[in-house]
Amino acid sequence: MRVVIVGAGEVGSTIAESLADSHDVVVIDIDADRVESLTYSHDVLPIEGDGSDIGVLEEAGVAEADMLIASTDDDETNIVTCGAAKVVSDAFTIARVKNPKYLTAWERARSAFGVDFMVCSDLLTAEAIVSLAGLPTAQDVDTFADGLVQMTEFEIPAESPIANQTVAEADRFDSLTFAAIIRDGEVVIPTGETRIEGGDEVIAIGSPDSIRAFGSAIAPEEKGPKDVVIVGGGEIGYQTARLLEQSGFTPRLIEQDEDRARWLAENLPKTTVLNSDATDQELLDQENVGMADLLVAALENDQQNLLATLLAKRKGTDRAITVVNTGDFAELFEAVGVDVAVSPRKATAEEITRFTRARRAENVAIIEGDKAEVLELEVDAESVLAGRSIREATSDIPEGVVIGAITRGDEHITPRGDTVVREGDHVVVFVDTAVLDEVTDLL
Amino acid sequence: MSTRRRLRVDWRTSVSLIGTVLKALTAPLVATALVALAYNEPLLPFLGPAVLTLGAGVGLERLERGDLGLREGYLMVALTWLAIAVVGALPFLVAGEGTLGAPINALFESTSGVTTTGATVVESFDAHGRSIHLWRSTLQWMGGLGILVIAVAVLSQLSVGGAQLMETESQTQDVNKLAPSIEETARLLGWIYAGLTGLMILSWLGLGAVGLAPEVSLYSAVAHAFTAVSTAGFSPRPGSLGAFSPAIQWVTIPFMFFGATNFVLLYHLTRGNPSRLKNSDEFRFYLAVVLGLTGLTAVFLVASDEFASAEQTVRHSLFQVVSILTTTGYATVDFDLWSPAAKHMLFLAMFSGGMAGSTTCSIKTLRWLVVVKSFRRDLFREIHPHAIRPVRLSGQVVDEEVVRDVYAYVLLSVVIFVLLTVFVVTDAARVGLEIGEFEALGAAAATFLNIGPAFGIAGPYGSYADFPRTTKVAFIVMMWVGRIEIIPVLVLLTPAFWRS
Numbered sequence: 037m038r039v040v041i042v043g044a045g046e047v048g049s050t051i052a053e054s055l056a057d058s059h060d061v062v063v064i065d066i067d068a069d070r071v072e073s074l075t076y077s078h079d080v081l082p083i084e085g086d087g088s089d090i091g092v093l094e095e096a097g098v099a100e101a102d103m104l105i106a107s108t109d110d111d112e113t114n115i116v117t118c119g120a121a122k123v124v125s126d127a128f129t130i131a132r133v134k135n136p137k138y139l140t141a142w143e144r145a146r147s148a149f150g151v152d153f154m155v156c157s158d159l160l161t162a163e164a165i166v167s168l169a170g171l172p173t174a175q176d177v178d179t180f181a182d183g184l185v186q187m188t189e190f191e192i193p194a195e196s197p198i199a200n201q202t203v204a205e206a207d208r209f210d211s212l213t214f215a216a217i218i219r220d221g222e223v224v225i226p227t228g229e230t231r232i233e234g235g236d237e238v239i240a241i242g243s244p245d246s247i248r249a250f251g252s253a254i255a256p257e258e259k260g261p262k263d264v265v266i267v268g269g270g271e272i273g274y275q276t277a278r279l280l281e282q283s284g285f286t287p288r289l290i291e292q293d294e295d296r297a298r299w300l301a302e303n304l305p306k307t308t309v310l311n312s313d314a315t316d317q318e319l320l321d322q323e324n325v326g327m328a329d330l331l332v333a334a335l336e337n338d339q340q341n342l343l344a345t346l347l348a349k350r351k352g353t354d355r356a357i358t359v360v361n362t363g364d365f366a367e368l369f370e371a372v373g374v375d376v377a378v379s380p381r382k383a384t385a386e387e388i389t390r391f392t393r394a395r396r397a398e399n400v401a402i403i404e405g406d407k408a409e410v411l412e413l414e415v416d417a418e419s420v421l422a423g424r425s426i427r428e429a430t431s432d433i434p435e436g437v438v439i440g441a442i443t444r445g446d447e448h449i450t451p452r453g454d455t456v457v458r459e460g461d462h463v464v465v466f467v468d469t470a471v472l473d474e475v476t477d478l479l
Numbered sequence: 480m481s482t483r484r485r486l487r488v489d490w491r492t493s494v495s496l497i498g499t500v501l502k503a504l505t506a507p508l509v510a511t512a513l514v515a516l517a518y519n520e521p522l523l524p525f526l527g528p529a530v531l532t533l534g535a536g537v538g539l540e541r542l543e544r545g546d547l548g549l550r551e552g553y554l555m556v557a558l559t560w561l562a563i564a565v566v567g568a569l570p571f572l573v574a575g576e577g578t579l580g581a582p583i584n585a586l587f588e589s590t591s592g593v594t595t596t597g598a599t600v601v602e603s604f605d606a607h608g609r610s611i612h613l614w615r616s617t618l619q620w621m622g623g624l625g626i627l628v629i630a631v632a633v634l635s636q637l638s639v640g641g642a643q644l645m646e647t648e649s650q651t652q653d654v655n656k657l658a659p660s661i662e663e664t665a666r667l668l669g670w671i672y673a674g675l676t677g678l679m680i681l682s683w684l685g686l687g688a689v690g691l692a693p694e695v696s697l698y699s700a701v702a703h704a705f706t707a708v709s710t711a712g713f714s715p716r717p718g719s720l721g722a723f724s725p726a727i728q729w730v731t732i733p734f735m736f737f738g739a740t741n742f743v744l745l746y747h748l749t750r751g752n753p754s755r756l757k758n759s760d761e762f763r764f765y766l767a768v769v770l771g772l773t774g775l776t777a778v779f780l781v782a783s784d785e786f787a788s789a790e791q792t793v794r795h796s797l798f799q800v801v802s803i804l805t806t807t808g809y810a811t812v813d814f815d816l817w818s819p820a821a822k823h824m825l826f827l828a829m830f831s832g833g834m835a836g837s838t839t840c841s842i843k844t845l846r847w848l849v850v851v852k853s854f855r856r857d858l859f860r861e862i863h864p865h866a867i868r869p870v871r872l873s874g875q876v877v878d879e880e881v882v883r884d885v886y887a888y889v890l891l892s893v894v895i896f897v898l899l900t901v902f903v904v905t906d907a908a909r910v911g912l913e914i915g916e917f918e919a920l921g922a923a924a925a926t927f928l929n930i931g932p933a934f935g936i937a938g939p940y941g942s943y944a945d946f947p948r949t950t951k952v953a954f955i956v957m958m959w960v961g962r963i964e965i966i967p968v969l970v971l972l973t974p975a976f977w978r979s
Contacts, residue, residue: 301868305871308866322864323863
């Protein structure tokens with residue numbers, strides 16, 4: 037597949053990197069230095085120029101391309117680039133935007149602006165933060181099948197009642213599947229006898245209700261957060277506050293820029309907006325940030341986010357969800373005290389990656405830095421699952437695959453051995469990266 | 480033309496527009512003359528001024544008319560009320576009956592009429608014919624209609640305090656203006672006003688027809704509908720609403736109440752959309768203030784054994800609070816004889832007023848609500864010094880500049896009220912008129928805030944006739960200043976207004 041990527045920033049170069057091995061990748065960027073550094077680091081064809089310029093696009097061979105990904109830092113440029121590409125090409129166009137207003141317009145007519153798929157990274161990030169906020173021990177949450185199915189990665193604390201139980205003991209929930217356990221960085225596909233240990237990360241797939249029930253079984257004494265403090269009123273902070281307001285929270289939001297703070301205060305009626313520096317210790321004491329149940333750090337800068345998080349944790353804040361823009365920092369942040377590091381780039385990459393597969397997945401969640409993936413696939417006639425029970429199909433499916441949930445129309449079906457899968461069903465499967473290509477062909 | 484405007488206010492345009500207003504005044508004068516004809520009363524008090532007004536109107540209209548700018552708008556608003564007051568005084572002068580025959584009294588009564596105040600200098604109600612009494616009511620009805628139209632058409636353009644807020648409030652309801660053009664909006668509000676008036680006439684006549692109020696005539700129904708919906712308060716009867724049966728008193732309460740409700744919200748109510756009214760922060764506040772003060776008044780009346788039955792206590796306290804708070808000024812009883820506690824509840828009500836965008840006067844609930852909300856915000860900021868919390872009305876953010884204007888307006892109102900009180904007391908002392916401080920406070924509030932009756936000699940069954948001439952002049956000026964919301968008059972007094 038020939039893929040043209042416009043914009044070689046964080047998002048663009050990550051996508052380029054992951055695609056370079058198996059696809060022909062052309063990267064366009066306006067910045068000469070970035071283009072040069074790409075030339076040396078990845079097996080891609082770099083072109084220096086303005087991606088919204090049709091001449092540059094043609095030079096990049098967009099006419100023969102199968103896909104165009106516009107991922108510059110500028111929303112308008114990305115949209116215009118897709119529009120320009122459509123003039124000379126049939127390529128599938130993906131635009132990344134920050135401001136949800138374009139997404140709102142695009143969702144009304146899914147071909148608007150010449151954009152075939154639009155990804156709003158800030159909104160995705162905010163949604164991820166809000167889902168995580170409601171699940172105290174969750175590290176990662178993704179939704180599938182229009183919200184019927186959730187995939188959640190839970191960290192099991194040593195003192196949890198679930199710790200030292202076998203999977204069969206712990207699985208008291210009807211529509212929940214224990215897809216995998218990640219122990220010391222290794223993926224373990226559990227059986228009923230597998231014992232869950234403290235420090236394990238459990239990947240559970242199931243209905244949102246059962247996920248929530250499992251979450252409270254892991255940490256029964258943890259109530260959902262009441263007092264939420266958001267640091268940083270950029271687009272992610274704003275969207276997070278807005279979504280929290282919708283779920284009945286009255287968060288506090290700290291924003292340093294006065295004009296922005298005023299704008300936020302006017303647009304977030306239930307949020308208390310504080311105009312100050314989030315690393316100002318006096319403010320943190322004055323506002324009792326230490327008493328907060330949850331801190332969301334959503335500043336533009338990773339270092340400041342870490343600082344704000346560590347300060348708040350030191351003051352006694354229960355849990356911190358921190359936005360990490362540089363993907364490599366995520367692990368480090370979690371090692372030094374951040375409870376959950378959320379990466380807007382990962383959320384964006386998950387959305388975009390699914391289109392680059394030979395077979396298009398409906399949704400993709402990437403587990404633990406690409407060790408595994410959770411995919412949502414529509415079962416077609418060629419699938420090994422079609423018309424067979426899961427027990428029958430299992431013999432044709434390699435190791436490292438777990439069928440987590442099935443949806444048929446609006447209905448959620450818990451997969452058991454004798455469940456018969458039909459054509460048109462959506463299956464949510466956990467797949468080890470090693471067998472990914474093989475499995476996407478089979479299912 | 481344009482060069483001249485840049486230099487100073489184009490007064491010709493303003494005055495020319497007033498000419499149009501004067502010309503229009505011929506219609507009510509002729510209409511009242513027809514009523515006089517029907518009652519066999521002299522026609523000259525109306526036909527004479529009609530001819531005079533028509534002439535003056537046509538004459539003034541001939542002045543060169545340019546575009547109505549900001550300055551011309553202020554000048555026009557300020558002068559219109561004065562001009563109508565002068566024309567309105569002519570029938571009283573020409574008729575020359577009773578206290579109204581004196582020029583200062585005629586002007587006082589007329590100003591009190593068009594400003595929808597309702598303070599009267601009439602001492603003997605029988606001395607005047609039915610047509611003169613109807614003219615008093617007509618002046619008030621026109622004054623109420625005028626303020627609605629001016630508020631929509633002119634004040635909203637000039638961004639004067641209340642109107643600016645009214646805009647904020649209506650924006651909340653997703654409509655800035657009901658109809659695309661100001662003219663159309665004014666017409667719609669005019670129809671609601673006329674509709675309310677018609678409804679009140681019908682309900683009075685209906686009560687009369689079923690025998691609940693045998694004392695009602697078409698004349699009294701019209702005369703009172705004119706002054707209830709305009710929240711103005713003149714009555715042809717010396718006993719005001721006290722001369723009517725309890726059923727009439729009950730049924731009049733909602734008309735005063737809705738006369739002081741935002742007409743934009745009433746428009747939506749008539750369109751089968753009551754949610755806008757129900758969800759309005761100001762409406763809820765208005766309702767709460769009315770019910771709160773009524774409750775307190777009732778408690779104080781019970782404490783002083785004022786009335787024999789619970790129905791009487793509830794009726795009189797509700798009626799009187801609504802009447803004073805909406806700045807109507809009717810009386811069902813001589814509340815001047817109530818206990819001091821109950822009287823002071825009414826005194827308090829004077830400073831509230833009804834909703835912005837209605838015919839009400841005084842400070843208005845919208846301003847008080849903004850004051851309350853922004854003060855609550857300030858207290859919140861004492862605890863959270865870094866918090867940014869905008870003041871919201873029905874969810875809509877109120878501009879900080881507007882909040883400041885509102886504080887300034889309230890402060891200005893209080894200062895003017897105090898100064899007027901001091902003036903009333905010293906002027907009375909000068910001529911040897913005995914007047915108590917509470918009477919002076921009441922009279923100053925009742926005129927400046929356009930309520931009408933106060934306490935003591937200016938009480939509901941009293942008259943302003945005994946005040947010294949200089950005090951009457953001060954009252955006339957203050958009724959005028961209060962009705963057009965102070966600012967348009969003060970602007971005229973700034974040198975910058977007249978210079979380039």
